[in-house]
Amino acid sequence: MSALDAGWTPPPRSLGGRLGDLFWRRPGLLVALMLLPPVLWLGIVYIGSLLTLLLQSFYSLDEFSGLVVPEFTLATYAELLRPSNFDIILRTVIMAALVTVASAIIAFPIAYVAARYARGKWKALFYLGIMLPLWSSYLVKVYAWKLILAKEGILTWLFAKLHIAWLLDAILAIPGIGGNSLSVSYIGTFLVFVYIWLPYMILPTQAALERVPVNLIDASSDLGGTPAMTFRKVILPLAFPGIVAGSIFTFSLTLGDYIIPQIVGTSRLFIGQAVYTQQGTAGNIPLAAAFTVVPIVIMGIYLTVAKRLGAFDAL
Amino acid sequence: MRSDGDRAPLLLRLAAAGGLIYLLAPLLIIFVYAFTTEEKSFVWPPPGLTLKWFSVAWSRPDISAALLLSLQVATVATALALVLGTLTAAAVSRTRFFGRETISLLVILPIALPGIITGIALRSAFSTFSIPFSFWTIVLGHATFCIVVVYNNAVARFRRTSASLVEASMDLGADGFQTFRHVILPNIGTALLAGGMLAFALSFDEVIVTTFTAGQQQTLPLWMLEELIRPRQRPVTNVVAMFVVAATFLPILAAFYLTRGGDEIAGSGK
Numbered sequence: 281m282s283a284l285d286a287g288w289t290p291p292p293r294s295l296g297g298r299l300g301d302l303f304w305r306r307p308g309l310l311v312a313l314m315l316l317p318p319v320l321w322l323g324i325v326y327i328g329s330l331l332t333l334l335l336q337s338f339y340s341l342d343e344f345s346g347l348v349v350p351e352f353t354l355a356t357y358a359e360l361l362r363p364s365n366f367d368i369i370l371r372t373v374i375m376a377a378l379v380t381v382a383s384a385i386i387a388f389p390i391a392y393v394a395a396r397y398a399r400g401k402w403k404a405l406f407y408l409g410i411m412l413p414l415w416s417s418y419l420v421k422v423y424a425w426k427l428i429l430a431k432e433g434i435l436t437w438l439f440a441k442l443h444i445a446w447l448l449d450a451i452l453a454i455p456g457i458g459g460n461s462l463s464v465s466y467i468g469t470f471l472v473f474v475y476i477w478l479p480y481m482i483l484p485t486q487a488a489l490e491r492v493p494v495n496l497i498d499a500s501s502d503l504g505g506t507p508a509m510t511f512r513k514v515i516l517p518l519a520f521p522g523i524v525a526g527s528i529f530t531f532s533l534t535l536g537d538y539i540i541p542q543i544v545g546t547s548r549l550f551i552g553q554a555v556y557t558q559q560g561t562a563g564n565i566p567l568a569a570a571f572t573v574v575p576i577v578i579m580g581i582y583l584t585v586a587k588r589l590g591a592f593d594a595l
Numbered sequence: 596m597r598s599d600g601d602r603a604p605l606l607l608r609l610a611a612a613g614g615l616i617y618l619l620a621p622l623l624i625i626f627v628y629a630f631t632t633e634e635k636s637f638v639w640p641p642p643g644l645t646l647k648w649f650s651v652a653w654s655r656p657d658i659s660a661a662l663l664l665s666l667q668v669a670t671v672a673t674a675l676a677l678v679l680g681t682l683t684a685a686a687v688s689r690t691r692f693f694g695r696e697t698i699s700l701l702v703i704l705p706i707a708l709p710g711i712i713t714g715i716a717l718r719s720a721f722s723t724f725s726i727p728f729s730f731w732t733i734v735l736g737h738a739t740f741c742i743v744v745v746y747n748n749a750v751a752r753f754r755r756t757s758a759s760l761v762e763a764s765m766d767l768g769a770d771g772f773q774t775f776r777h778v779i780l781p782n783i784g785t786a787l788l789a790g791g792m793l794a795f796a797l798s799f800d801e802v803i804v805t806t807f808t809a810g811q812q813q814t815l816p817l818w819m820l821e822e823l824i825r826p827r828q829r830p831v832t833n834v835v836a837m838f839v840v841a842a843t844f845l846p847i848l849a850a851f852y853l854t855r856g857g858d859e860i861a862g863s864g865k
Contacts, residue, residue, distance in 0.1 A: 315698065318683040318698075322702065329713075386617070392611070404851075408847070412622060412843070415793070415843050418800055419820055421621060424621035427639075428624060437640065536711040537711075552709065
């Protein structure tokens with residue numbers, strides 16, 4: 281390019297033309313100008329808000345007046361370690377981890393078939409099967425599950441029709457995760473979480489699988505690898521960054537959700553609900569802010585590890 | 596990854612089919628419930644079928660008001676996200692510069708962090724600077740997390756668009772704006788349309804951030820949430836739910852056909 285620049289350059293025609301030439305010679309300027317609006321937006325609106333929130337978490341609530349005391353203290357963070365609050369964090373993290381693992385297991389065969397075998401009509405069906413639940417209204421999906429899991433709903437009916445109603449009763453009788461009906465049990469919450477976030481796991485996994493060169497698989501079997509070995513030594517390692525990328529979504533989204541456990545599940549709180557009640561009815565903004573710092577820290581660690589595993593290239 | 600001719604092992608096919616049923620069945624159930632005659636419970640199978648809830652839902656002013664607000668917010672938020680997302684994508688994909696990684700992290704952050712964080716962060720910022728809740732506070736939140744959808748679509752297309760097309764246009768005497776208008780825009784146009792539609796859908800459906808930024812205003816998802824927590828008229832909710840599912844179906848199909856092409860432009864391969 282520099283050879284061209286040094287030679288003949290057409291006379292600038294207009295302001296637009298001159299600007300264009302300027303940008304062509306100094307691409308850095310154009311990039312800076314292009315980045316200015318989004319960086320300002322995200323910097324001010326988003327990062328700015330996050331920082332004000334973070335600041336709040338170092339304040340505390342006066343027990344008697346119920347007012348926020350704007351003085352630096354770590355007391356609010358110490359409150360997080362109280363058993364009642366710590367239980368909330370633990371419960372949410374365990375749920376997020378279980379949901380992530382279950383999503384990965386259910387997503388893999390779908391992603392694999394969609395990436396490798398589905399053609400024509402089937403390809404479209406798989407696309408719809410993944411995209412329709414992904415883009416359908418979040419609340420409508422939760423609502424659908426409320427219908428499904430209700431005591432008089434379709435699952436109870438299905439179990440009865442198959443003459444295995446006793447199985448449902450047995451599942452509901454499991455202490456801890458069972459309950460009166462599926463819609464008020466942890467099993468219900470878990471099922472809905474997995475359902476809602478599953479497409480977020482399928483898509484990156486599928487993208488990673490589509491990038492696996494088929495001649496690697498052929499080579500593996502030519503060299504005597506059994507399908508199981510090919511799967512373990514070739515396909516899985518190549519798909520892994522995709523799965524990690526998906527897990528960022530399933531994990532993060534479960535950590536912060538407060539609507540699903542509110543509508544389907546027990547009355548015990550998850551982090552999102554704790555934040556919501558603390559900032560709303562309780563009016564304890566500092567504690568709410570401290571609660572939100574928990575998922576930020578967890579996700580910070582998670583994203584760092586994910587980056588090491590190459591998940592960002594698979595997004 | 597194409598190995599034509601072979602078929603998936605049976606177990607794999609069963610697992611995939613089971614997964615698809617799990618994904619699609621709940622949405623189909625919504626369609627059945629919209630016609631049920633049962634008013635008080637979610638009993639299955641529906642005792643009878645009726646069309647009367649459609650007219651009831653149609654004549655409810657609270658539903659149409661919420662729908663209108665949702666459409667307005669989604670339109671404005673999408674427009675903002677299109678501009679900001681495309682700019683970022685163009686900058687990030689064209690050049691390597693210091694802080695490039697930070698920029699892409701910054702864009703992804705609003706969606707990588709749980710929505711409740713974005714929501715409460717915005718609310719605490721609004722109250723700190725005493726900004727009253729309005730149409731624009733909702734838009735502010737929505738545009739922030741819609742940027743990433745546009746960005747993702749645009750950045751993928753920019754990567755596939757060969758830089759030599761732009762160079763050829765410049766060599767042939769086009770200035771920067773002509774190049775943008777006649778070469779870059781046609782190349783990324785469908786990606787932007789797809790990204791824009793997805794951003795619209797995302798905004799139209801958003802509830803978590805909106806609960807913190809809406810104040811007393813009610814978007815359609817907020818109406819739905821209210822109905823979920825304190826059900827007043829279940830059949831009407833069923834109808835609205837069905838309408839929403841049906842409404843998302845068309846943009847998704849359109850986005851599918853729009854993003855599928857685009858590889859075929861001569862010389863665009865890298």
